Amino acid sequence: MNAATAVTLSRRIEDAEDVKRLIIEKLKYAVGKDPEHSVRQDWSAALILAVRDQLVDHWMASTRRAYEQDQKRVYYLSMEFLIGRLLKDTIINLGLEAPVREALTELGADYDEILRSEPDAALGNGGLGRLAACFLDSMSTLGIPAHGYGIRYENGLFRQSIHDGWQAEEPEDWLVTGHNWEFERPEVIYNIPFGGEVITTPEGKAVWHPAEVMLAAAYDTPIAGWRGRHVNTLRLWAGKPAKRVDLDRFNRGEYLSAMEAAVRAETVSRILYPDDTTEEGKNLRLRQEFFFTSASLQDLLRRYLSSHDDISKLPEKVAIQLNDTHPAIAVAELMRLLVDTHGLSMEVAFQLTRETLSYTNHTLMPEALERWSLQLFGSVLPRHLDIIRWIDEQHLRTAAAAKRTLDLERVRIVDHTNGQGVRMGHLAFVGSHRVNGVSALHADLMKQTVFQDLDSLYPSRILGVTNGVTPRRWLHSCNKPLSDLLIETIGEDWIGDLEAIEAVAPYAEDAAFRERFRAAKHENKCRLVAEIQSRVGIHVSPDAMFDVQIKRMHEYKRQLLNIMEAVAQYFAIRNDPAADWTPRVKIFGGKAAPGYEMAKLIIKLINDVARAVNSDPVIGDRLKIVFLPNYNVSTAERIIPAADLSEQISTAGMEASGTGNMKLALNGALTIGTLDGANVEICDRVGRENIHIFGLTAEDVANYRISGYDSRAVIDGNETLKTVLDAIGSGVFSPEDPNRFRAIVDRLSYDDYFFVTADFAAYLDEQRKVDRAFMDKEDWTRRTILNTARVGWFSADRAIRDYAREIWNVETPSAKEINQGGE
Numbered sequence: 029m030n031a032a033t034a035v036t037l038s039r040r041i042e043d044a045e046d047v048k049r050l051i052i053e054k055l056k057y058a059v060g061k062d063p064e065h066s067v068r069q070d071w072s073a074a075l076i077l078a079v080r081d082q083l084v085d086h087w088m089a090s091t092r093r094a095y096e097q098d099q100k101r102v103y104y105l106s107m108e109f110l111i112g113r114l115l116k117d118t119i120i121n122l123g124l125e126a127p128v129r130e131a132l133t134e135l136g137a138d139y140d141e142i143l144r145s146e147p148d149a150a151l152g153n154g155g156l157g158r159l160a161a162c163f164l165d166s167m168s169t170l171g172i173p174a175h176g177y178g179i180r181y182e183n184g185l186f187r188q189s190i191h192d193g194w195q196a197e198e199p200e201d202w203l204v205t206g207h208n209w210e211f212e213r214p215e216v217i218y219n220i221p222f223g224g225e226v227i228t229t230p231e232g233k234a235v236w237h238p239a240e241v242m243l244a245a246a247y248d249t250p251i252a253g254w255r256g257r258h259v260n261t262l263r264l265w266a267g268k269p270a271k272r273v274d275l276d277r278f279n280r281g282e283y284l285s286a287m288e289a290a291v292r293a294e295t296v297s298r299i300l301y302p303d304d305t306t307e308e309g310k311n312l313r314l315r316q317e318f319f320f321t322s323a324s325l326q327d328l329l330r331r332y333l334s335s336h337d338d339i340s341k342l343p344e345k346v347a348i349q350l351n352d353t354h355p356a357i358a359v360a361e362l363m364r365l366l367v368d369t370h371g372l373s374m375e376v377a378f379q380l381t382r383e384t385l386s387y388t389n390h391t392l393m394p395e396a397l398e399r400w401s402l403q404l405f406g407s408v409l410p411r412h413l414d415i416i417r418w419i420d421e422q423h424l425r426t427a428a429a430a431k432r433t434l435d436l437e438r439v440r441i442v443d444h445t446n447g448q449g450v451r452m453g454h455l456a457f458v459g460s461h462r463v464n465g466v467s468a469l470h471a472d473l474m475k476q477t478v479f480q481d482l483d484s485l486y487p488s489r490i491l492g493v494t495n496g497v498t499p500r501r502w503l504h505s506c507n508k509p510l511s512d513l514l515i516e517t518i519g520e521d522w523i524g525d526l527e528a529i530e531a532v533a534p535y536a537e538d539a540a541f542r543e544r545f546r547a548a549k550h551e552n553k554c555r556l557v558a559e560i561q562s563r564v565g566i567h568v569s570p571d572a573m574f575d576v577q578i579k580r581m582h583e584y585k586r587q588l589l590n591i592m593e594a595v596a597q598y599f600a601i602r603n604d605p606a607a608d609w610t611p612r613v614k615i616f617g618g619k620a621a622p623g624y625e626m627a628k629l630i631i632k633l634i635n636d637v638a639r640a641v642n643s644d645p646v647i648g649d650r651l652k653i654v655f656l657p658n659y660n661v662s663t664a665e666r667i668i669p670a671a672d673l674s675e676q677i678s679t680a681g682m683e684a685s686g687t688g689n690m691k692l693a694l695n696g697a698l699t700i701g702t703l704d705g706a707n708v709e710i711c712d713r714v715g716r717e718n719i720h721i722f723g724l725t726a727e728d729v730a731n732y733r734i735s736g737y738d739s740r741a742v743i744d745g746n747e748t749l750k751t752v753l754d755a756i757g758s759g760v761f762s763p764e765d766p767n768r769f770r771a772i773v774d775r776l777s778y779d780d781y782f783f784v785t786a787d788f789a790a791y792l793d794e795q796r797k798v799d800r801a802f803m804d805k806e807d808w809t810r811r812t813i814l815n816t817a818r819v820g821w822f823s824a825d826r827a828i829r830d831y832a833r834e835i836w837n838v839e840t841p842s843a844k845e846i847n848q849g850g851e
């Protein structure tokens with residue numbers, strides 16, 4: 029061992045010559061290609077392998093340090109990690125951009141093209157998955173010894189294309205060209221049991237006899253933070269069969285059924301979010317959740333026990349964060365491992381479990397809080413159902429003693445009312461020592477709504493930790509023009525300590541600086557203009573306002589409200605083309621869940637309206653509408669720096685936090701938004717005069733939900749709204765199928781659950797204020813600079829410090845220490 033570590037292996041990059049040598053070496057000896065005949069994919073693979081080598085020493089040193097200093101470890105369990113591409117950010121974090129660029133130029137390759145040929149790892153769906161990815165970056169930046177644990181989906185979220193205006197879905201095959209970042213760990217394998225029955229021995233011990241056992245195999249991706257000093261691990265699990273082929277069957281000629289067990293096992297890590305409207309789909313989803321949670325807990329217990337012998341000290345050295353309810357089964361699984369494998373009593377196991385786990389809630393929508401039927405749950409995880417019943421009994425006893433007036437049915441984990449099922453939100457809440465919402469408003473609403481009773485039982489358990497985004501990816505790397513300007517003006521402390529960006533605020537009053545800030549925005553817009561032209565063939569002007577709504581397609585996010593405003597504006601321009609219109613390009617991007625018909629119909633509406641507006645010669649540059657297909661991290665990185673206006677218009681009370689809102693404000697876009705999620709805190713920080721707030725508050729919405737809301741009366745009372753809905757409903761935008769959008773208009777007329785009609789008038793008013801504001805270039809730029817300057821608090825580094833202090837009990841270095849460097 030010592031002899032081996034004493035050998036010096038030099039793969040360190042000091043200059044472009046080193047990069048060239050390493051790339052050629054990788055190309056030949058790892059990729060196996062002759063540099064003369066290598067294609068872009070090969071260069072990309074070679075570069076990734078060369079850069080990955082740079083991480084390895086720091087990675088091993090980070091691990092050694094954690095063991096030597098016996099540091100507390102943080103484990104972040106998440107069904108999604110929306111990491112996107114890693115190459116550019118890793119190069120920048122390591123400070124290697126200049127030598128790599130130079131080397132590639134000398135080798136005759138195009139740096140930007142090679143970066144673009146890395147597949148975008150779409151192992152997530154939206155904000156929740158991107159949050160997990162930003163948190164990995166921040167935990168590495170802050171030097172917290174941490175692992176991300178998730179699933180290595182063979183096919184991540186589907187790839188979206190638009191055919192005749194409709195969304196089409198294709199499998200995302202990001203692994204086809206190989207994931208060059210990862211290290212397969214064939215020796216790290218765990219058994220994952222399913223089904224069967226629990227038998228109680230004469231001594232009263234419960235023994236689980238599973239019907240089947242599959243394997244979880246580990247794949248590790250190193251994650252470097254800013255300056256690359258500390259490197260953490262993203263460990264993703266792939267499903268493998270215990271036995272690849274059933275040889276007896278195979279030899280009998282039953283080739284397909286000989287592979288059946290293998291196919292079943294591999295299905296577990298095949299795709300993200302299988303359609304779970306069928307029983308089979310629900311079964312697979314529950315298996316996926318248990319699969320990665322169990323593998324992760326077995327792995328972290330093994331790591332803990334390799335350097336500790338007292339299992340009862342687990343909470344001192346391990347903190348486990350559950351990202352939403354998907355890994356909530358961890359409560360029962362950790363208990364099972366502690367009791368069945370490590371011989372603890374139920375009481376002790378429960379105490380340790382609770383001290384170790386904490387849970388982040390991401391939604392208050394009842395339909396999104398997971399719940400499994402007892403039938404399904406008992407058939408897949410019979411031992412866990414017993415454990416959960418035990419927890420529930422303890423919990424009810426505490427509840428009954430503490431609050432005589434409480435309706436116990438409402439706080440039970442196992443729901444016995446007509447719905448019957450295991451409430452995973454309740455399980456996660458009861459089994460955790462801290463439960464956090466993702467913005468101040470969201471944490472308040474948790475206490476007032478779905479977790480009201482549980483909050484009254486455990487009053488200090490809920491807290492708010494407002495989300496954040498990593499400034500490395502979401503400004504420094506994706507927006508070079510602005511990043512360069514900031515570094516030249518205020519230095520580069522903000523990259524490792526985003527609150528230092530406040531120093532640019534005084535420059536909002538400096539006309540020369542405003543000119544340069546505008547020039548950076550213009551450069552980003554020109555780049556997006558070219559992309560829009562090449563991807564969807566629409567010509568737009570970089571002088572128009574770029575009005576951006578990019579996020580999952582969902583009725584609560586109200587892309588519908590936005591496109592209805594576009595229709596109203598379209599008619600207004602047609603009526604009076606000569607008036608002084610503020611030119612706009614409305615840019616949409618987002619995927620709809622495959623089974624979500626209404627969201628898919630809204631995509632079609634956007635594209636049908638776009639077709640009419642973009643081809644109308646009367647309109648010209650005054651209004652253009654663009655739907656950019658396949659929204660993902662890489663498209664976000666190109667759209668966000670070019671945005672002037674950020675649409676954050678969810679129904680108040682429904683967006684838990686949002687992080688797109690933070691990225692856009694940071695990149696110098698003004699927000700038009702409701703007082704929802706983190707918009708409330710963004711408003712507080714940028715100042716009410718530097719944001720465009722409109723519409724119902726969460727309280728207004730809650731009151732309407734009680735008193736009733738009459739959308740018919742609102743539609744009848746608003747001529748513009750009526751005209752817009754009549755046009756959409758009667759086929760003005762779909763003459764080939766006039767009834768196409770009837771369902772949308774009916775929904776708004778009779779059951780406007782998301783209050784689109786209620787906010788329509790206020791939204792239009794605010795949009796006209798935005799138009800006027802945009803025309804005053806100097807004042808608009810001044811306000812956008814103040815947005816950039818004042819949103820430093822929304823850094824993922826700040827969020828992680830909050831988790832470390834309030835939830836994990838882990839020390840973090842000060843911002844000064846981060847910037848001064850050192851190991």
Ligand SMILES: *Cc1c(COP(=O)(O)O)cnc(C)c1O
Pocket residue numbers: 110153154155156158578579580659660661664685686687688689691
């Ligand atoms: C930031 C981000 C999101 C979250 O956007 P919201 O507007 O907060 O919903 C979703 N998808 C991608 C690719 C992102 O980068």
